[in-house]
Amino acid sequence: MSNRLSIVVVEADRERAHLIVDSLRAAGDYDISAIAEVTGLARHISRHDPDVVLVDIANPSRDMLEELALASGPLERPVAMFVDRSDGGLTKAAVEAGVSAYVVDGLRAERIKPILDAAIARFHMFQRMRVELETTKRALEERKVIDRAKGVLMKARGIDEDAAYALLRRAAMDQGRKVSDVAEALVTASGLLG
Amino acid sequence: MRAASLRAGFIALVDAAPLIVAREVGFTEEEGLALELTRAPSWSTLRDMLVFGQIEAAHMLSVLPVAMAMGLSGGAGQVGAEQGGEGQGGAARIDALQVLSVNGNSIGLSRPLADRLRGRGHPFDFRDATAAGRALIAATSTRLRIGVPFPFSMHAELLYHWLGALGVTSPQALDVVTVPPPLMARAMAANEIDAFCVGAPWGSIAVEQGVGELLLPGTAIRAFAPEKVLAARHDWTVAEPELTARLMRALWRAGRWISRPENHVTVSEILSRPAYLDLPAEVIERSLSGRLVISPRGEIRQVEGYLEFFKGAAGYPWRSQGALIAHALAARLGLDRGAAIAAGRGVFRTDLYRANLRDLGAELPAAAEKIEGGMTAPTPVASESGSLILGPDRFFDGYVFDPDQLG
Numbered sequence: 001m002s003n004r005l006s007i008v009v010v011e012a013d014r015e016r017a018h019l020i021v022d023s024l025r026a027a028g029d030y031d032i033s034a035i036a037e038v039t040g041l042a043r044h045i046s047r048h049d050p051d052v053v054l055v056d057i058a059n060p061s062r063d064m065l066e067e068l069a070l071a072s073g074p075l076e077r078p079v080a081m082f083v084d085r086s087d088g089g090l091t092k093a094a095v096e097a098g099v100s101a102y103v104v105d106g107l108r109a110e111r112i113k114p115i116l117d118a119a120i121a122r123f124h125m126f127q128r129m130r131v132e133l134e135t136t137k138r139a140l141e142e143r144k145v146i147d148r149a150k151g152v153l154m155k156a157r158g159i160d161e162d163a164a165y166a167l168l169r170r171a172a173m174d175q176g177r178k179v180s181d182v183a184e185a186l187v188t189a190s191g192l193l194g
Numbered sequence: 195m196r197a198a199s200l201r202a203g204f205i206a207l208v209d210a211a212p213l214i215v216a217r218e219v220g221f222t223e224e225e226g227l228a229l230e231l232t233r234a235p236s237w238s239t240l241r242d243m244l245v246f247g248q249i250e251a252a253h254m255l256s257v258l259p260v261a262m263a264m265g266l267s268g269g270a271g272q273v274g275a276e277q278g279g280e281g282q283g284g285a286a287r288i289d290a291l292q293v294l295s296v297n298g299n300s301i302g303l304s305r306p307l308a309d310r311l312r313g314r315g316h317p318f319d320f321r322d323a324t325a326a327g328r329a330l331i332a333a334t335s336t337r338l339r340i341g342v343p344f345p346f347s348m349h350a351e352l353l354y355h356w357l358g359a360l361g362v363t364s365p366q367a368l369d370v371v372t373v374p375p376p377l378m379a380r381a382m383a384a385n386e387i388d389a390f391c392v393g394a395p396w397g398s399i400a401v402e403q404g405v406g407e408l409l410l411p412g413t414a415i416r417a418f419a420p421e422k423v424l425a426a427r428h429d430w431t432v433a434e435p436e437l438t439a440r441l442m443r444a445l446w447r448a449g450r451w452i453s454r455p456e457n458h459v460t461v462s463e464i465l466s467r468p469a470y471l472d473l474p475a476e477v478i479e480r481s482l483s484g485r486l487v488i489s490p491r492g493e494i495r496q497v498e499g500y501l502e503f504f505k506g507a508a509g510y511p512w513r514s515q516g517a518l519i520a521h522a523l524a525a526r527l528g529l530d531r532g533a534a535i536a537a538g539r540g541v542f543r544t545d546l547y548r549a550n551l552r553d554l555g556a557e558l559p560a561a562a563e564k565i566e567g568g569m570t571a572p573t574p575v576a577s578e579s580g581s582l583i584l585g586p587d588r589f590f591d592g593y594v595f596d597p598d599q600l601g
Contacts, residue, residue, distance in 0.1 A: 038377065039384050060374040063236040066267065067345045067372045100242065 006031040007115060008050040010059065012038065020054070020122050027118035042067060052112065053102040054119050056126075065102050099123040142180035149183035152190045197228040198437055203240045204253040206233055206471045207375070208394040208481045209295035209422045211461055212503060213253055216448035218464050224447075225440035233469070236374060237344045241267070244425060245286045250434075251441060254425035259288040260519045261346035263537040264529065289431055290423035290516065290542050291442055292551075294449070296508045298421050298481065298501035299349055299412035300397035303389045304382050307333060308407040308489070318407070320488055320495040323414040323590035327360040330409070334388070338362065341373035341381055341390040348412070348421050349391040351522055356415045359591040364526075379403045393421070394481030394501055395473060401487055402477060408488040411497045416567070418499070418506065418587035420515045423542075431546065439550040446509055446551050453504035458482040506584050507557045509547070514563035516542035517597045535597070539563075557582045566595040 007030050011017040017034040024032055035044050041064040045053060055062050099119050103112055146168065153164035168186075172179040200222075204210035213231060216222045222229040232248075234240035237255060241262070244252045261267040303311065307330075312318070316329040330338070338357075342349040350370055362368050373381045375396040381387050383405045390400070391412070400406035412419060424445055431438045452461050458479055466475035480486055484500030487493070502508045520538025524531045544562040552558060560576040569585030 039381060039386050042371065057239050057242070058235050060235045060376060062238050063344055063374050064372045066238050096246070096248070100238070 004029060004031050005052060005111065005115070006048065006050045007033075007052045007054065008045055008048050009034045010041065010045075010053065010055040010061070010065075012036045012059075016126065020119065023118045023122045024115060027114045030115070038064075041065070051103065052115060054115075055100055055102070056123070057098045057100050062100060093120055098127050142183075145180055145187055146183045149186045152186055156190075197223070197226050198440075199228040199230060200251065200437060200441060201230045201232065201249040202251040202253070202441075203232045203234045203243050203249045205237060205240060205375075206473075207253075207396075207422075208465060208471070208478055209298050209501065209503075210253045210470070211452050211465060212294045212424075212445045212448045213251075214465060214470050215452055215461060216444045219448065219451060221444040221447045221451070222441070225444045227437070227440055227444060229441075229444075231469075237347075241288075244288065244427065247427070250426060250430055250437075251291075252425045253294060254288075254290075254423055255344055255347045256290065256293065256420040256423045256515070257346045257348055257351060257519050257523070258344070259290050259423065259425050259541045260516055260538045261523060262288050263541050264520060264523060264534050266523065266527070267346050287428040288425050288541070289428045289546075290511050291426055291431070291438065292424050292445065292509045292543075292547050293420045293511050293515075294422040294424050294445065294503070294509070296418055296421055296502040296506075297411070297413050297499060298394045299352065299391055299419075300394070300408050300486065301353075301389060301391045301410045301412070302382075302397050302400050302406040302408045303330070304385070304387070304406055305404075305490075307388050308409070311409075318409065318488065318493070320408065320410060320486075320497065321414055323356060323410055324360070326410050326414070327356055330389070331357075331360060331362060337367055337369055338389065339369045339371060339387045341371055341378055341387040341392070343372070343375050343378075343392060345370075345372055346523075348419050349393070351519065352412050352415045352419065353391050354526060355522070355589065355593070359593070379405050382406050395471075395477045398477050398480055398487060399473070401490060404490045407490070408486060408495075411486070411495075411500055413497060413499055414590060416587075416589050418502075418585065420511075421501075423511065431543075438546065442546070442550045443554055446554060446556055449503040449509055452482075453502070455483070507559060507582060509551075509556070510559060511542040511544055511547055512559075512562070512564055512566075513539045513542045513544050514566050514595070514597045516540070517563070518566045518595045521595065539597075552578070559584070563597050566597075567593050568596075 007024060009017055009020050009032065011020060011034055021032050021034055024030055033048055037044060038061045041061055053065060055065060101116055149168060150161055150164040153159065153167055154161060168179055168182055172182045202213055204213050217229045217231055234243060240252050241258060243249045258267060310333040311329045314329060314333055340353055342353065353370060354364065357368055364370055371387065373387065375392050378390050378392050378396050379400040382400060397408055401408060451457055461482060462475040462479040465471045465478050466473055471478060481501050484497040486495050486497060488495050516538040517535045520534040521531055524534035548558055558578040560578060567587060567589045570588045571586050572583050573585045574581045575584050
């Protein structure tokens with residue numbers, strides 16, 4: 001084995017892959033490649049013959065890497081998920097940050113730690129962004145459905161926008177539900193009634 | 195009673211029904227549990243969530259905790275490790291508390307391969323594993339590439355047993371590759387695999403999308419194969435015996451409820467929700483009723499015992515089931531069989547099942563082990579309350595595993 005560790009990053013999103021590769025480069029002198037293709041993943045990886053594979057925990061294709069852990073797998077040499085061997089706390093941090101690492105058996109923990117530290121920091125950021133994006137998306141969708149419900153009420157009862165919203169809010173409070181839930185029920189029902 | 199909160203993970207499959215129904219129909223609530231469910235993106239991630247304590251319980255492949263106990267898959271102890279609890283580096287011993295479902299897999303072929311079998315006169319009777327296997331072998335000129343959801347799964351075990359018994363061995367003539375179920379149809383369309391063995395409803399989804407046809411149900415290979423188990427960390431079951439018991443009771447009740455045909459429509463509707471399977475209820479219902487559409491031309495086959503949640507003491511975690519899984523893994527990977535069988539036996543917690551479900555009237559066989567594959571027809575066996583009917587549990591080739599002869 002050459003002294004330079006080779007790392008494969010499995011990531012379909014190009015921008016995210018770049019960010020991960022950049023932060024790993026900043027962490028040390030590594031030979032890094034990124035794979036975006038999901039089909040035939042194990043074959044692609046075995047072609048690179050890496051020391052370390054990093055993959056997002058939310059990626060369903062992660063199971064394809066599990067067969068690398070079998071000695072008879074495509075790498076033809078034992079690969080262990082990092083979980084197996086080294087520092088339990090570091091691995092736990094990785095799992096919680098949403099990154100999993102597959103490491104060729106026998107690599108010492110101190111050689112892996114800077115790689116995993118860099119990946120963990122990056123994935124923490126991704127996770128925050130993911131949560132923020134979802135929250136924003138949901139808020140937007142809720143606002144859209146509330147607007148439609150207000151429209152339904154304004155038309156059906158001949159009231160203005162503020163009165164329509166007040167009506168929705170009161171109904172939500174009376175029923176102990178969210179305004180957006182009441183709005184959605186109203187939009188669905190009015191759709192059915194035509 | 196204030197509800198105790200409990201977190202469990204599942205994979206989007208029809209056989210996750212016991213956990214989902216236990217929560218949605220209120221069986222966990224009845225036991226004073228507030229069950230929080232998380233859908234995991236992959237088996238390896240679900241395993242890690244369980245090992246690292248992000249969840250207390252999981253819907254898990256029956257083979258996986260045995261593989262973990264043999265040190266083969268992520269974070270497990272050594273072969274034969276006793277005296278549970280934490281090992282080194284965050285390793286954890288995972289127990290199978292009960293069997294959540296039996297059977298439910300199907301074997302599918304790509305359409306070109308199915309056409310070749312049809313051209314050679316194979317009737318697609320969806321029954322005869324010997325004839326289907328021989329037809330498949332005869333119609334294949336190169337190495338067979340077959341997709342399974344996970345390297346340590348009943349899907350892989352069924353395939354190795356079936357094709358191995360017919361003379362096709364891995365790695366010489368057979369590539370078993372891992373493909374996540376939601377990607378199975380795509381992998382088949384991309385000519386990455388010739389065939390698959392996958393759990394419900396993903397075989398039907400491949401048919402639905404017009405990329406594959408179903409050749410056999412898993413039951414044609416092995417009539418009673420433990421498919422998914424309720425898995426928990428061993429140290430958690432020791433620390434929280436009361437929560438463990440309540441969860442097991444809720445899941446046993448859920449399994450009984452799901453097994454009633456009059457509830458199949460409701461179960462399908464619940465499972466189809468976006469937070470759970472996010473798939474058409476109609477396709478899900480086929481798996482529950484065992485009425486499978488096997489080709490894009492709409493041919494239908496009815497399969498007895500296609501997916502069982504309750505019948506034949508389905509939930510009872512026979513120690514011999516764990517022993518057989520370990521025996522097969524050890525034989526294939528060239529590991530010490532005696533140590534493997536001891537580890538596999540210890541994973542299946544027949545003792546907890548007996549202690550925690552007796553009061554509910556669960557059928558409790560008198561024995562903790564049975565001869566796997568020994569029953570070719572429904573057979574009365576001794577139970578705590580007199581007798582109960584088990585089986586059939588035969589293998590298509592007459593294979594019999596007697597744990598006493600080998601362990």
